[in-house]
Amino acid sequence: MSDKQNPSKTEDRRSKLERLEARLTREQKQLLQQAADLEGRTVTDFVVSHAQEAAVRTIEEHTIIKLSREDSIAFIDSLVNPPALQPDAPLARAISRYQESMGLG
Template identity: 45%
Template structure:
């Protein structure tokens, strides 16, 4: 059995009696303490949330538009040319 990481922070939460009953039952089924079950479940949910924000999901139409823009980029607009010139003056030439 892996050693438990050092725990120094405390988390408190209010929970309905029905939800607590369900959590206790699930923890019992897994042979874990309620505290361990809740911490593990929270960590897994947090990891999923973080991973989901790092993944960009595109429809097939959006995928095609992205590939088309990469393979055949449009000519830069006047605003983009001005922004590139300003960047060169401010960042590159000031080094």
């Protein structure tokens, strides 16, 4: 079937504009080939899909905050019962100026 008859192949080729190269040992290449064969995929497809999954996991691990049970309780407690803090002098002046400018003071 030609690309004209299968537009998804043409679209797929156009969407893949970047190239990634890697140098491997013979053993690494054989390992990747064996794993790709077991999944019925090309080595490229196998490597790209697994690298993408690993990248997503790594980003999630570095962006999602995980708290212990005690930390979670302390965090929720500070939201529900915030400490009564007095603003320092510069912040108090800024609050006062804001209230005056908004006609609140």
